[in-house]
Amino acid sequence: MVQFQSQDLPQLLIIQPPLCLAIAESQLSQKFHLLKAWESELPLDQFLTTYACSVQAMLCYPFTQVNADLLRLLPALKLVVSPTAGVNNIDVVECRRRGISVTTSGSAFSEDVADTAVGLLIDVHRRISAADRYVKGLWTSKGDYPLGSKLGGKRVGIVGLGSIGSEIAKRLEAFGCIVSYNSRSKNPSLTYPFYSSVHELAANTDALIICCALTDQTRHMINKEVLSALGREGVIVNVGRGAIIDEKELVRFLVHGEIGGAGLDVFENEPHVPEELFALDNVVLSPHNAAFTPESVESSSQIVIANLEAFFSNEPLVTPFMDD
């Protein structure tokens, strides 16, 4: 049997280690010659210069900033593969200008993100995390814990009705919620009420779930006016990206009781989380892990590998990034 040396395999550049999103390295290394920049003794720019003329594909984990400066060092690059749904760490405009394709995880994470979004919504309304802390610390007599509020019948506005938003809507319908949405455009195949303005959506709902992409247009889209429109009883859940909400305003609204509560999986400057939130029982926090289960990471791994194989065999990419 012919034994391939890894040098014979197509090169795959990886700049930073994978953290929790480990794409099965054993599977990758059977098919690609992995160039792991962080394991090299060379400074990054020298490492990249060494492979500049040969590297055509890069796997980019969420903390790698793929900006114009980095791309300039990689003149042969033709493909950036992201194992996540969000690509706000990649300069997709510069990639397009340079003829570099970008792929995402497609819908590999959608169901798990949707589960977490609904979990956070229920938790804030029914005070599950706060009740857990209460039982473990202060419970002295039965029945004296403040009542939470019912999810069924709530009007929930979904901001971004793509693959994740649609999974959230499906789940909320089963809970008897009244769903409406805001998106870049109305989807004619959906019957949920559409609001072209997120402010209007907030004014007409009891809770907002943010699951759109972070772009120049959506940065700080949830601002003081939108939070005021959501109102004192309103709840906000964010499983998109932290910077879609003006975090300083959100903290101010929560601390002053000007909105009802929040379930947050993402933050503006991760892993920094505003400490004012820690003392609030109507705020539930999670460490940007809404998407990640062993099952979804495995499915994202398969998509990463399928995109790389398609690229190196000149086949159409499986989940190209679509900026629609």
Ligand SMILES: O=CC(=O)O
């Ligand atoms: O945050 C997770 C993702 O973008 O898939």
